[in-house]
Amino acid sequence: MDDNCIFCKVVAGKAPAEKLGETDDLLIIPDISAQAPVHLLFVSKSHGEELATVDTAKLGRMITRLQQEIRDRGLTNSSYRIAINGAKATLVHNHLHIHLLGQVSPQRPM
Numbered sequence: 701m702d703d704n705c706i707f708c709k710v711v712a713g714k715a716p717a718e719k720l721g722e723t724d725d726l727l728i729i730p731d732i733s734a735q736a737p738v739h740l741l742f743v744s745k746s747h748g749e750e751l752a753t754v755d756t757a758k759l760g761r762m763i764t765r766l767q768q769e770i771r772d773r774g775l776t777n778s779s780y781r782i783a784i785n786g787a788k789a790t791l792v793h794n795h796l797h798i799h800l801l802g803q804v805s806p807q808r809p810m
Contacts, residue, residue, distance in 0.1 A: 702747045707795040711745050725758055726765060736801040738773055738780070742766055749796040751784050766800060779803040 701708045709715035711727055720740065721728035731739040742762050744754070751759070770780060780802030 702794065705747055705795050707743050707797065708747050711743065721765060721769070723761065723765065726762055728765065728769065731799065736803065738775065738800065738802040740769060740800045742798040742800065744796040747795055751796065754796060762798060766798060769800060770802075773802065775800075775802040 701712060703709075706715060710717040710729065717727075717729045719727060719729060725745050727743045727745060729741050729743065731741050742765060744758070744762070766782070780800060783799040783801070784796075
């Protein structure tokens, strides 16, 4: 854990966040700076991981939960995008996380 990392603080329960889902190695939360009607973060519970080195089984579990959220929220292939941020992808967070950004289908609420 890194005491300066907001994701580490959220994972440890030291910073508030609405938990939408959780597994042993993953936390799903809404992005507080949402860029789309649906903007979720799939956050690794381990600090400093990146896509190039993360365990593929763990990445598979993250993607499986991502697929489940896409289905559960009624997002279609043309109404969402995914961005994966690794250890040093941004100046804000040194922590592996996946963004799901999407538009809601007219038939389904958010």
